[in-house]
Amino acid sequence: xxxxxxxxxxxxxxxxxxxxxxxxxxxxxxxxxxxxxxxxxxxxxxxxxxxxxxxxxxxxxxxxxxxxxxxxxxxxxxxxxxxxxxxxxxxxxxxxxxxxxxxxxxxxxxxxxxxxxxxxxxxxxxxxxxxxxxxxxxxxxxxxxxxxxxxxxxxxxxxxxxxxxxxxxxxxxxxxxxxxxxxxxxxxxxxxxxxxxxxxxxxxxxxxxxxxxxxxxxxxxxxxxxxxxxxxxxxxxxxxxxxxxxxxxxxxxxxxxxxxxxxxxxxxxxxxxxxxxxxxxxxxxxxxxxxxxxxxxxxxxxxxxxxxxxxxxxxxxxxxxxxxxxxxxxxxxxxxxxxxxxxxxxxxxxxxxxxxxxxxxxxxxxxxxxxxxxxxxxxxxxxxxxxxxxxxxxxxxxxxxxxxxxxxxxxxxxxxxxxxxxxxxxxxxxxxxxxxxxxxxxxxxxxxxxxxxxxxxxxxxxxxxxxxxxxxxxxxxxxxxxxxxxxxxxxxxxxxxxxxxxxxxxxxxxxxxxxxxxxxxxxxxxxxxxxxxxxxxxxxxxxxxxxxxxxxxxxxxxxxxxxxxxxxxxxxxxxxxxxxxxxxxxxxxxxxxxxxxxxxxxxxxxxxxxxxxxxxxxxxxxxxxxxxxxxxxxxxxxxxxxxxxxxxxxxxxxxxxxxxxxxxxxxxxxxxxxxxxxxxxxxxxxxxxxxxxxxxxxxxxxxxxxxxxxxxxxxxxxxxxxxxxxxxxxxxxxxxxxxxxxxxxxxxxxxxxxxxxxxxxxxxxxxxxxxxxxxxxxxxxxxxxxxxxxxxxxxx
Amino acid sequence: xxxxxxxxxxxxxxxxxxxxxxxxxxxxxxxxxxxxxxxxxxxxxxxxxxxxxxxxxxxxxxxxxxxxxxxxxxxxxxxxxxxxxxxxxxxxxxxxxxxxxxxxxxxxxxxxxxxxxxxxxxxxxxxxxxxxxxxxxxxxxxxxxxxxxxxxxxxxxxxxxxxxxxxxxxxx
Numbered sequence: 016x017x018x019x020x021x022x023x024x025x026x027x028x029x030x031x032x033x034x035x036x037x038x039x040x041x042x043x044x045x046x047x048x049x050x051x052x053x054x055x056x057x058x059x060x061x062x063x064x065x066x067x068x069x070x071x072x073x074x075x076x077x078x079x080x081x082x083x084x085x086x087x088x089x090x091x092x093x094x095x096x097x098x099x100x101x102x103x104x105x106x107x108x109x110x111x112x113x114x115x116x117x118x119x120x121x122x123x124x125x126x127x128x129x130x131x132x133x134x135x136x137x138x139x140x141x142x143x144x145x146x147x148x149x150x151x152x153x154x155x156x157x158x159x160x161x162x163x164x165x166x167x168x169x170x171x172x173x174x175x176x177x178x179x180x181x182x183x184x185x186x187x188x189x190x191x192x193x194x195x196x197x198x199x200x201x202x203x204x205x206x207x208x209x210x211x212x213x214x215x216x217x218x219x220x221x222x223x224x225x226x227x228x229x230x231x232x233x234x235x236x237x238x239x240x241x242x243x244x245x246x247x248x249x250x251x252x253x254x255x256x257x258x259x260x261x262x263x264x265x266x267x268x269x270x271x272x273x274x275x276x277x278x279x280x281x282x283x284x285x286x287x288x289x290x291x292x293x294x295x296x297x298x299x300x301x302x303x304x305x306x307x308x309x310x311x312x313x314x315x316x317x318x319x320x321x322x323x324x325x326x327x328x329x330x331x332x333x334x335x336x337x338x339x340x341x342x343x344x345x346x347x348x349x350x351x352x353x354x355x356x357x358x359x360x361x362x363x364x365x366x367x368x369x370x371x372x373x374x375x376x377x378x379x380x381x382x383x384x385x386x387x388x389x390x391x392x393x394x395x396x397x398x399x400x401x402x403x404x405x406x407x408x409x410x411x412x413x414x415x416x417x418x419x420x421x422x423x424x425x426x427x428x429x430x431x432x433x434x435x436x437x438x439x440x441x442x443x444x445x446x447x448x449x450x451x452x453x454x455x456x457x458x459x460x461x462x463x464x465x466x467x468x469x470x471x472x473x474x475x476x477x478x479x480x481x482x483x484x485x486x487x488x489x490x491x492x493x494x495x496x497x498x499x500x501x502x503x504x505x506x507x508x509x510x511x512x513x514x515x516x517x518x519x520x521x522x523x524x525x526x527x528x529x530x531x532x533x534x535x536x537x538x539x540x541x542x543x544x545x546x547x548x549x550x551x552x553x554x555x556x557x558x559x560x561x562x563x564x565x566x567x568x569x570x571x572x573x574x575x576x577x578x579x580x581x582x583x584x585x586x587x588x589x590x591x592x593x594x595x596x597x598x599x600x601x602x603x604x605x606x607x608x609x610x611x612x613x614x615x616x617x618x619x620x621x622x623x624x625x626x627x628x629x630x631x632x633x634x635x636x637x638x639x640x641x642x643x644x645x646x647x648x649x650x651x652x653x654x655x656x657x658x659x660x661x662x663x664x665x666x667x668x669x670x671x672x673x674x675x676x677x678x679x680x681x682x683x684x685x686x687x688x689x690x691x692x693x694x695x696x697x698x699x700x701x702x703x704x705x706x707x708x709x710x711x712x713x714x715x716x717x718x719x720x721x722x723x724x725x726x727x728x729x730x731x732x733x734x735x736x737x738x739x740x741x742x743x744x745x746x747x748x749x750x751x752x753x754x755x756x757x758x759x760x761x762x763x764x765x766x767x768x769x770x771x772x773x774x775x776x777x778x779x780x781x782x783x784x785x786x787x788x789x790x791x792x793x794x795x796x797x798x799x800x801x802x803x804x805x806x807x808x809x810x811x
Numbered sequence: 812x813x814x815x816x817x818x819x820x821x822x823x824x825x826x827x828x829x830x831x832x833x834x835x836x837x838x839x840x841x842x843x844x845x846x847x848x849x850x851x852x853x854x855x856x857x858x859x860x861x862x863x864x865x866x867x868x869x870x871x872x873x874x875x876x877x878x879x880x881x882x883x884x885x886x887x888x889x890x891x892x893x894x895x896x897x898x899x900x901x902x903x904x905x906x907x908x909x910x911x912x913x914x915x916x917x918x919x920x921x922x923x924x925x926x927x928x929x930x931x932x933x934x935x936x937x938x939x940x941x942x943x944x945x946x947x948x949x950x951x952x953x954x955x956x957x958x959x960x961x962x963x964x965x966x967x968x969x970x971x972x973x974x975x976x977x978x979x980x981x982x983x
Binding site (some may be wrong): 026027029030031033034035036037038039040042043046075076131133212213214215263264265266268298299511512513514700701703704707708709710711712734735736740742743744746748749772 | 813814833835836843844847848849850851852853854855856857859860862889890891893894898900904907908909911913914915916917918919920923942943945946947948949950951952953954955956957958959
């Protein structure tokens, strides 16, 4: 028997420091560092004619002012296009400071460094930039007309255009399959912009060590290893001379996977140049206008189906607004296009998207990353089919489900990781059964009628999704047992509140048979682990979890080998329990893992009593072989990597009951139910927390949050006063149930859970409001004012 | 020419601290950068998110909307001052950890201060009073469900702690 911690709701190990004020977030570091501030464009589209800094030069405490002209080669170059794709024929990225044209409000133009942030902002306020205003391009459809251009050399404002087609089994294309279907429908759907909006913004703090000629950078990032490589390349430093650490990070949700941000290049560069520590912490307005948004799409749908609601053909054309630049490529619309089919087997599918430039903040993944739009499209389609045929909405979905015996199921497309879109496992009919039972689906019509009799208006809705999680290419883990019996685990990807220190410790403790208290975990610190991809796409548990498990298995095997020698036993007869290696069935014959660690490292010098056991006159090693046997290394440690052949597909289904006020059109969520399948659960408490948070963001996106741009490209609600993030008063109680269909693709059988909660919420709420109102809901988010207008337009 | 500095003395977590600050220095910045108490966080700088909430003479205030000079002569409690003298966690701190009421932990200090004051005012709040009581603090990670649970749990823990010495008293 081994210590079973995998699967237990273990309390989080990161909590103690966070509840006592001892967490260290970016701006908690570098108390004596100089502060950077930025002059940012107030215009959505303009040419920079002149920059006059003279008035700022007298500001007390000013250290430096930089414009694009001041930047050296490489630092001044456009930021990298991180994920090239053949369809992204016109990818464009920004300069770290505007070179001549600014393309969205908030684009950085001048960098100021001063003794503190107050003084840096004083100086920034005195810098005068002379702009020639250019015609702003705002709104997806306006931009797609191409009458004015965001980039002179991008005709039609089209950055990318991609078509994927999956013919029916009979070889029919979607167009012909739809034309030949007994029923067809065509409609348009809209989703507006929202954003990750972590409560801690971005931030960078750099220390240049002039004696050592090395640079240490702290960044509030989702990928410290890649930031490190980018900084080394930009600053022309040898990679080993640059270290990047993600300290405690106050939420990410996607926005912090983008890198290097202008500030991640400029702050370290200034620190090197000035020989001083420099820090920049983003403020809330900066976060709204200069980080990244997501979600905005217009979708045109054509669908053909039979009398039972089986989808025979589906054709979706998507206009995707990617803002002013494409540093993260076209990952978001690719995910929308490829995850749209959800848990369904569709006759023939054709999807086409155009990714369009506008003079707005760039669009990069926000939790869900294109899936909320995809699910909105597919689930609205299912509801329309049900309405057209007069069938139950759940029944139409069930009619189209991929069945449990059909896995692995090939959807016939290329996924966001460049690999085939093949679902590994799932049980969609069981999910739906559980969901219907939880929410009381079959009893709802009676409940609705009863409420209606008392003048109340209720509606029920549901939504299903499949989420590709744990995308490659790889993650690694390093595990070291030291002579005090402690287990030190490290992995390169970063943490933003997911509880990795706890779940990775659970995995290591289970694999090695040691108490949880003996295990410590470090993430996102390139000094500890240099190879990693990052935290995004619900991949951390799958990727690093499995890598750490594999590394632990190496360590375990080595520990058993060494212990077998010490105990004169066969390694196959040994087990590790509570940090003790012992012979099965003979508890007297045992050796602590701490001692095994000592024995693993033959010594000349005894630095303490324990170490004396491994010194050269201790007789610990036989005389007939070298102290470190051939093929072995000193130390009880192991490193391994997990690189999956393709992604693993989690799934889930949500349902909600809403009430709409007949007079005020206020929308209230009365109940919210979630059935979730992420394979084997490592820590159910943490998975549940992830779902709660995701649903809350989904509720924000469905009912409250949007980015309101005016025709000039000004973001009118760039503050928490006007961007309505839900408080406790807006988020309903969330009921959850778990289904576990293990993934056959990885040793632990797990799937990702981070993004799931947010994915179907807009679809579910739209479905429920439509049911309550009897009016088609085809754009989200929806406010009471908009619902009121819909009623008026329908003459109610 | 530098800015005029004001000398102020404020009692933070029971310790008198003297500091010279410009008139425009925010209390949040003074606590974080002048006094090194970085547990108080700043999430919006316009008084909406509640991350910077501290207790001023026991009452929750937004330290990002308070000038440090106006806090002179007052008692301030920050998240660093919530645990007992031996580092024993307060009922609110214990409950937040027990109920998984935090994820990234950035908003947590503001919630802890808010809830500490809430339960002092109302040791046994109803569900509605709890939601209302924390409705001035934003959290982007948890969806609030476990925070609500934690407030109720903290009320329970505090009641148990109050009850224990009383029982001892009866026996004596």
